[in-house]
Amino acid sequence: MMGSKDETSRPGRDSVAVALGYDHGTGEAPRVLAKGRGEVAERIIESAQTHGVHVEENPVLAEALSHVELDDTIPKDLYRAVAEVISFVLYQTRKSR
DSSP: OOOOSSSSSSTTOEEEEEEEOOOOOGGOEEEEEEEEEHHHHHHHHHHHHHHTTTOEEHHHHHHHHSSSSSSSSSSSHHHHHHHHHHHHHHHHHHHOO
16 A cells, blocks of 8 residues: 655645555556545545555655556556565565564
């Protein structure tokens, strides 16, 4: 799960959240499962935290992924950045066990 929170309270700027799904066994790229801005982003982040899903704060990547349609795989130009996030999330998950 990717998110960003606006650190200021200026109008027109808000948080962005993108939830990714990845099934290692399929060989497919990760897919965008949910995305939103503002209150929707906050609900996505809260749901992830409630279900024990690690939330990685990366505003630039979250913004780029927010332009991917729901259920579409991520574009090739974002593979490396998303792979780094997935690797980090897997590490954190193993570390917390």
